Each structure stands twice: as C-alpha cells, then as structure tokens.
Amino acid sequence: MIDEELVQLLSPEGERVEHPEYQSTLSGDEIFGLYRDMAIIRRLCNESTSLQRQGQLALWAPIQGQEAAQIGAGRAMAPTDFSFPTYREHGIAWCRGIPPENMLRLFRAVSNGGWDPQKYRHSVPTIVLGNQALHAVGYAMGIQRDGAEEAAITFFGDGASSQGDTLEAFVWAASFNAPIVFFCQNNQWGISTPSSLQSKVPLYRRAEGFGFPGVRVDGNDVLAVYEVTKRALESARVGGGPTLIEAYTYRMGAHTTSDDPTRYRIDAEVEVWKHRDPVERVKALLAREYEIKSSAFDEVGAEADVMALKLREDVLAMSRPDPITMFDNAYATEHPLVEEGRREMIELGISAGSH
Amino acid sequence: MIDEELVQLLSPEGERVEHPEYQSTLSGDEIFGLYRDMAIIRRLCNESTSLQRQGQLALWAPIQGQEAAQIGAGRAMAPTDFSFPTYREHGIAWCRGIPPENMLRLFRAVSNGGWDPQKYRHSVPTIVLGNQALHAVGYAMGIQRDGAEEAAITFFGDGASSQGDTLEAFVWAASFNAPIVFFCQNNQWGISTPSSLQSKVPLYRRAEGFGFPGVRVDGNDVLAVYEVTKRALESARVGGGPTLIEAYTYRMGAHTTSDDPTRYRIDAEVEVWKHRDPVERVKALLAREYEIKSSAFDEVGAEADVMALKLREDVLAMSRPDPITMFDNAYATEHPLVEEGRREMIELGISAGSH
C-alpha cells in the first residue's frame, strides 16, 4: 500500500515518517486528543451496531477503520467552516459537537436528519450519492460573496465519485475557484462494488484534469489526514481554490448492518487492513514517543463507556414521533394539502400512541 | 494558439508541420477528397442559413469554422463504426452518407430526427447536452459483447463537457475499457459561455484523471484531425479502450440562427480565427504541394452549387407532415391513449391540409 503518491506521517507501526511537503504540527496533547476522539467514536460505532442488533435501530452504517480519516479531517476544520456529509460521517459529526444521540435519530428512523445543521455548521446527512457535493460548492460560492475567510468541505465515498453530481461539483468548484475541499474517503468498497470499478487510476488524480490539485493521503494516519486537510482548508479560505483529498482507507465492517460482506470480499483482505488500524497506530506513537501510560488510555476507555451508556439510554428514550409531526416543516408556510392531511389524521384518531 | 500540446500537421498557411507522433498518411487525391467534403459541407451550411433567413427553416446550427474537425473525424471512421452526434454534426452526417435534405428535416421542424440511424450507423441528433455520450458508451459495450472489431464515437461540445452525463460516460468508458472515442469540438463557445468557464485547464487533460489518454488536436487542420481520430478509433477497435480528442477550433458563426453573438464576443476574436480557416488551409496545401489547378477547385464549387440547388428544392418540397403522424412510432405496439388521440384527431377532421 505504501506508495510514492501517498502522504503518510505515521507508519502502520506508529513510527514517524518523513514527508517532503507535510510535517506534523501537533503537540503530544493534541495527538492524545485525536486518539481520544477516535477511541470514543469507535465505541460509539460499536454501541450503535449492538443497538441495531438488539432491534433498537433500523440500520447502522459503521465507520470502523475510517476513524483517522474522519477525526483527522474533522479536527482540521475551523468552527466557521461548514461541512456537507453523507450518511457515514459520524466522526465528523462528533468533531462538530453534535450530540451522539442526535446522530442516531436517522438510524432509529425517528428523523430524516437529526440535528440543527445551521447550529453545528454541519449539514444534514445526504443519502443520495453525490448530491451534497453541489450543495457544498454552492455554499462555498456564498462564502465568496460574503467575502468571508471560511471554507466548505464535503465528504463522499469512492463509489459516489462516479456520480454526475460529484463530477459537476468539480467543474463548478474549478470554474468559480470556490473555497471548498472535496474529501473522498476511498474505503475500497461501495457496498459490494470495488473502488477499481469506479476508477482505473488513483482517484485523487481526477482533480488535476479539472484544474485543481488532488492529494492522496493515508486515511488511516490521523496525523497525515489532519495536516493535509488543514492545509487544503487554509488554502481554500484565502482564495487558493478547491482541493481534492483522497483518504485511502478501508471499511473494516459491513456497508451497513443490512449488508453481508462475506458475499463479495475475502477475509484475507480484511486481515491485511487490520494491521493498519488507525487507532492502534496513534496509540503506539503516544505510548512510545510521549510515554503515555496505559492508565491514560484506560481513562479514555472509561469515558467512552460513559458516553456509550448515555447514548444507549438516550436512544431507548427516543420514542416514536407523533405521526402528526410528518406535516411539520414540509413547507415554510400554510399549505392546503398539508392541512387536509393533518385534519384527516386527527379525524382518524391517529396519535403517537396508536401503533 | 499553436502550443506544445496541440497536434498539428498543417499550418494555418497550409504548410506541412512535423509532429513527433503523427504523420499524415493521405495521398494528394485523398486530401483533395477532404477538401471537397469541406467545401461542399460549407456550401450546405450557407444554403441552410439562407433557407432559414428566407423562412424555410425554423432554425439552423451553422458549422463554419468546424469543417476540418468534422470532415477529419467523419472520414477517419470505418463504415462499421457508429457515431452519436449532437445537433451540429452536419459534417459527420455527410461523411456517413446521409442525404443533405435528411439533415434539414429537424431544422424544418418536420421531424425530430431525420434519417434512419441504423442504416447510416449515425444516431439521431441529440439536443440534450451530454445524453448521447452515455448512449455511445453503451453501444460500445454492445460491441464488446459481440466481439466485433468496431468502435463507437461520440461528439459533444466544450459546453457539454460540464454535464454529468458526459463525465459519467468517461467513468464508464474507463471502467469497461469500452471501444469508444470521445470527440469534443472545443469551438470556444457554448452559446455565450466561453469555454474558459467550463474548464480552467485544456479540456483534453480531463481524460487522464479518468484513466485514459486525451489528445488536443488543431481542429482546423483536417490532416491532423484525420490522423488523430483514425488512430484513436483503431486503438478502440482492438481493445485499447477510450480516447478523448479535443478538437481545438472555433465557431465562426452564430450558435444558431436565433443567436446574436455580437452581444457577447468581439469582432477581433473572429478576425483572428479567420486566418486559421480550415478550408483555405488545405486548399493552399493542394495548390502548392499537389499543384491542383483553380479549375479543379471551381469544379468542386460547381458540384457544391448543384448540391445546394437540389437541397433547396428538396427542402421546399418537404411539406408539413400529416398531424396524425404524431401518433406513429410513439410506441412499438398498440396503446389505448395513442389510439384515443388518433381517434379524436380524426373526429375533429384534422388533416395535413388543415393549417
């Protein structure tokens, strides 16, 4: 895997790697902070998977293996930046300060969103592949018109890189020199579709043909992802235009809890990637270089347990919405068909408790 | 204009240009043939413009300036290849053997197509920008499945290069290594939109990021277009996969007869391109290198006049279709709503002569 093109600052064994262009700027404390984020988000993911198995969630989209990509990118963002995620960006949502239970409202099927996107400057989950890339470019055009030193960042997968919307977003970002970072998590799979079916050449190279730079970063190396994303965002904020970042990583788990990856990929592949685990890697660095004690790691584990317990309680407390709420916020203003529906539902005596 | 990236075999003055990779393989007779095609198609275009001015056509999309791009590409095709045009490929249609009057049926608004696309292996005009690129890739996938040594070629403009469909076609062509040539006539304008708004870097470079080669050819140099297209088609036919050709050219006239280019572009630009006229260029070569007499050129002119006269007669003879034909070929088999419409029209007494 380690190829010339890949920006890497930390080896799979947790050893520093020199790079001609990028150096890690983070202190030990900051790196520990990233470790904490990753450990917690992994716990969050595990808890969610088990909640799903226990019938408490309709679905879950795990991120095991992608923690470095998401935490590195999420922590590189400034509070004033705005991100446009897919359905899998739990790590980014975490970095944006979104309460974990809010992330699960979509998966408990009690909301089509889950949080206030304006408050957290993190858009609602986008399920239709590619759609959000254009929203991000439009938002970035708004930043330009406001003369603000801010950036937009959008997330998408290797699979979504084939969608017309993603590609049109490249065109527009270049044409308007929009302050935007395209962050592609190439986790090697789009459900059962290998990323080699989406592109015969490394994905990051696609950017150049549209007129802006592409970088491939080791997506399992949180230090590298952080630096690469930070620089791209900074460049965007000061008029440097778009960058495509391909975070080369791996989806260790299933596509979602509905998926059965044994049907399409071999165990050996998963084994190889186990050795590149993003959390273990940074843990090794912290232990060796900063002499972090195992008790400190344990504390994070305990913190994660507390988070998970609260998450579980919050999810279980999330009751079925009152059906009448389906009529709320469909329109900004009164609408006769909405009123008619609301009236019908009331007449039928349907309420939150009726199922 | 003459840059490093541009494949050119003939200078604007009609002098041979050396190229490290491409040489002209054409005899004097063959070059004269290309000249003839270009002269006739230019005449066809002028006649159509005047037919439109005289109210005999609803619209016309001129190709002045793009004759070399189209004749070079059209003559490079094998009879068994299949092409997928836009609304402007009159030169390709000519090379495919489509009678000129058939090309004008669309513009006289008596047909939405105009010819039998299977017979001429030249698809119907596609007006929705980008749609045809996917058809061509699908057709090429059919060629693969048939194990045939054939290729598909699709034409589109610099403007259409921004459409999702065009870009998805790039993805698919690469993924399936489809036998296809993407032929982009970068005529610098998409109605009033300069090509610089569609791409900040030369368009041909977009291909590389998708994993297949791109070539920029002097679109006003018929010898170069011919060789570049021929090689790309040959490569496609034997499993070499897709190529993007950017024919760098200029739309000398209006976008269509409805357009007013004085609103958005300056005369000086048009003047510059006049000196790169594709027809004059090859004429100069023929006169100097092959000592073709002016009488030979005059003969072509006379031939073009005959064609134009016949075209005019044919167009004038093209009467309004019987309205009832709108129900033909909407479906392959009987359809109650179509029958209902047909019946209603008959009952209303509407016929070809009723307007």
Added chain:
Amino acid sequence: MATTTMTMAKALNEGLRRALEKDKKVLLMGEDIGKLGGVFRITDGLQKDFGEDRVIDAPLAESAIVGTAVGLAIRGYRTVCEMQFDGFVYPAFDQIVSQVAKLRKRSDGAYTMGLVIRLPFQGGIGAIEHHSESPEAYFAQTGGLRVVSCSTPNDAYWMIQQAIEHDDPIIFCEPKSRYWEKGEVDLDQAPHGLFETVVRREGSDVTVIGYGSTLKTILRAADTAATEGVSIEVIDARSISPLDLDPMVRSVEKTGRFVTVHEAPHMASIGSEIVAELTQRCFYSLRAPGIRVSGYHVPYPPTRIEEDYRPTVDRVLDAVDRVMGFEN
C-alpha cells in the same frame, strides 16, 4: 395607479430587477443569462447593473445550477435559477425532488429553501425538440414544492417577486409563447396573492380552467362560444400546486359543467387532479363529468404540427360542446 404597458418578457425583467434591488441576497443563475441576457432576454441588462457575482453565468449543467442554489440557500441566499428551456430541467430533477423539496423537512425547519426555478414552459414557438415541454405535473406531484404559472404581464411582474420573497421553493412556469405579448402592468400593487386562482371572464354555462399559454386560447374560445350563445366562465388557475380550488368550486356550482385545458398529456395531470377534486366537491352540482383537453400521450411532435398537439380553440370548443350535450 401607475400602470404601464409592456411584454411579459419585459415584465419579468422588471420584476427580477426589483427583486435584486430590494434584497441583496437575491441572486440570478443560469446559462447565458449574463451578457446575452438569456436566450429569451429575460435577464437583459441585469448582469451589467448588478454584477457578475449576483447575476451568474453558469457552466452548462442544470443539476449543478440547482444543487449550488441549494448550497447558496443554506448560506442565506435566494437564487433564481433559470432553466434555459423546460426540456432541460430533467438533469436537475434529482436535486429538485430529493433535495430542494425535502431539505426543509429533513433539517426540521433549519433550512429555508428560498429558491425559484424559472421554467419557460409549454410550446407554440416552433422550436426543435425538448423546447416545448410541460413538466408541471411532475413537480405538482412532489410534496415540498410549489408550482405557479403566469399568463399576463402583470402577473409575471408580481408573481416573480412574490415567488422570490416566498420561503418555499417554487417552480415558476412561464408560458414562453406569450413572452412577447403586451399587457398593462400595475407597478404599485400586486393584483392577487401568489397562490390565488382568478376568474378571468365570467360566464354561466361552462367553466373552463387553464393556466399559462392556454388562457389566451380559452379566452378566444369564450369569444367564439359567446357568438353561439354559450357563456363560458374562464378561470386562470395561476397556482398549479397547491390548487386554489374554492373559486373553481364556486364557478362549477354555478355552471354545473367544466373543462380543463393544458398542454401536458392528460394522464396523471393537473387536469386529472382538477377533475378528481371538483367531482368530489361539486358532485351534485355536476350536470356532466369534467373533460380534459390536453396534449397527447406521445413525445412532443415536430413543431410544424405542434398546433394540432396543443389544445386549440377548436378542441376547447369541442370539449365545451361535449359537456354541454353530455349524455352517457
């Protein structure tokens, strides 16, 4: 009352100008809308006066025009997207139905999809294929969207401003064949609310309901019918979704008969909807079932014969005859 005479194209241009003046967050975006002023010149001169940042020439991709307008809306802008022709709105269909229509709901009201999609629609200008489509029913079927249509310069002037000010996303259908027709425009006061149905001509025998380009056809039919002693009440729906049904109900309760007219095919159309609603609401007043005059269920024909595809005065009168003489 300061009224002045202008074409619908000019009225739209003036309406857009006024919206740009009133609110700095208003942007226009579309293909060729800058120097060229759009292929119909609706935005003529606006880029010159408001700059390239507010009147944005777009690269050629409709999904991107709408998709970026969504992002701009999230940032607080109000973008008026111009689709060059009706037939070119389909590449943006996904963004419209999956995002524009649903984002307010998905964000629990945090997002305001303040955007207008201008659609020169319907036929009648002798264009080539894809330039004469009537896609309004697709959008009317979609919860989360609103669809309106103007039929006069005065409505064009006011409705475009009302649509831009409105907080819901609006598909704004402009009958392109009427762009060059003149009418009085009252520059001081909007004649009606954006979502109001208007009776254009009173009558007592049959109610005929249309919108956009068909209004003129219907009014002509009413003239002809009047000479034959049949009194047609002409209704301009104006708001296609939601429909403002009450004025239609009042009319049909009076006349007992009605006809709907649009250029789109009749299958699952606005005509179907009006018939279904009015049948339910006016069941005992109806002396005949409502009849739909529409385009046919085939691709829009080459335009040398489009006048036999589009509802003509003859076809409207024929339908009026049929509801007048209805026997099962």
Added chain:
Amino acid sequence: MATTTMTMAKALNEGLRRALEKDKKVLLMGEDIGKLGGVFRITDGLQKDFGEDRVIDAPLAESAIVGTAVGLAIRGYRTVCEMQFDGFVYPAFDQIVSQVAKLRKRSDGAYTMGLVIRLPFQGGIGAIEHHSESPEAYFAQTGGLRVVSCSTPNDAYWMIQQAIEHDDPIIFCEPKSRYWEKGEVDLDQAPHGLFETVVRREGSDVTVIGYGSTLKTILRAADTAATEGVSIEVIDARSISPLDLDPMVRSVEKTGRFVTVHEAPHMASIGSEIVAELTQRCFYSLRAPGIRVSGYHVPYPPTRIEEDYRPTVDRVLDAVDRVMGFEN
C-alpha cells in the same frame, strides 16, 4: 399445471433467469447485482451462471446505467436495469424522459427501446429516507413509457418476462415490502397479459382499486368490511400506464362507488387519473364521487411513523364508509 410456492423475490429471480436463458440479448445491469445478488437478492446467483458480461455490476451512477442501456438497445440488446431503490431513479430521470421515452419516435421507429427499468418501490420496510418512494406517476405522465406493477409472486414471475420481451420501454415497479411474501407460481402459463387489469376479489357494494403493495391492504380491508356486511370488489390495476380501464368500468357500473389506493401523494396521481376517467365513463352509474386514499403531500416521513403515511386498512375502510354514506 405445474405450480410451486415461492416468494416474490424468488419469483423475480426465476423470471429473470428464464429471460436470460431464452434470449442471449438479455442483459442485467445495476449496482451490486453481481456477487451480492442485489441488496434484495433479486439477482442472486445470476452473475455466477450467466457471467459478468451479461449480469453487469455497474459503477455507481444511475444516469449512466440507463444511458448505456439505451446504447445497448441501439445495438440490439435488451437490458434490465435495476435501480437499487425508488429514490435513486431520479438521477436517471433525464435519460428516461428525454431519451428512453422518445428515441423510438425520434428515430421514426428505427430504434427499439427494449429495456426494462426495475424499481423496488413503495415503503413499508422501515428503511431510511429515499428508500420508500412512489414515483410511478412521473413515468405515467410521460408519453413513450409504460409502467406496470406486480402484486403477487405469480405476476412477478410472468410480468418480468413479458416486460423484457415487450418492445416498448417499461418501468417495472416492484412492491419491495412484498418481496418476502410467498404465493403460488404457475411455471407453465402466464395468467394474464402484461397490460391487463385483474379483479382480485368480487364484490357488489364498492370497487377498490390499487396496485403493488396496497393490494394486500385492500384485500384485508375487504375481509373486515365483509364482516360488517359491506361487499368490496378488489381490483389490481397491474398496468399503471396505460390503465386497462374496461374492467374498472364494468366493476363501477355494478357497484356505483369506488376508491383508489396508492402510496404516492394524491396530487396529479394515478388515483386522480382513475377518478377522472371513471367519472367520465361511469357518470350516470356513480352514486358517489370516487375517493383517493394515498400518501400525504409531504416528504416521506421517518419510517417509525410510515404506517400512518401509507394507506392503512383503517384508511381504506374510512374511505369506503365515506363513499357508502356519501352526501354532498
């Protein structure tokens, strides 16, 4: 008669297998349809048996799936495109309405658009957003397309084969919530033509018309109503476009009352169309106006409450009560 019991999912799988066996020009294309067998396993095992050239795993782009299927059709192939879910057909909308629907006409019959677009549609499986849409009216509105829907395994088995053999492009709507329900499949003989409406249960008081997932709901409602002395005639439209109206007319002439049921919102819907047509054809037989039971005019809700969005047995019975007790 060789009948065997299987789920609708299996019946579709077997139907596709038979089509692949019968005609070498038949291809399947879609996201994850190969090794995975599709997210619903409809194509399970087919790539293994027919190869990657005939059962094609697609890169993730719906416009490209349909657009390349058009090119394959031009080359003489018949491609069955799988849309992974209803909500993901919209990126392909442009190719469907501008090309698939219009190319036969544009080519004066030279092109046969022999392609089928499989659409797992309607809700009821507790999925997240965009996985429960009912887009059938969009396609029904479009001249040049046909739209059908199966409601039983036997229909699924036969209709998919009939659709593939048919020379017009067909939107094939599969009620995903019924994929796992079993039924008898007759492997020897098709029960009906592809475009035929079928009476699923005879009755005398009210006609209730649905398709896809709603059939089961309607049949249940009929059971309940029967215990209350109301006799419901249940009709499965099967062909959504064109509608096979004659059996509906015969039924309504008998019952004098009807209700339509689908999950899509009622505005400009198949329900509107059926009401408009039946009102016209059965005007004097109607003892009450036809009523539509449908989804609401809002984005599909989070699925914890989807059962209050989708027509329930209660809502169908309520509508039956209303037409039974109709007074204006």
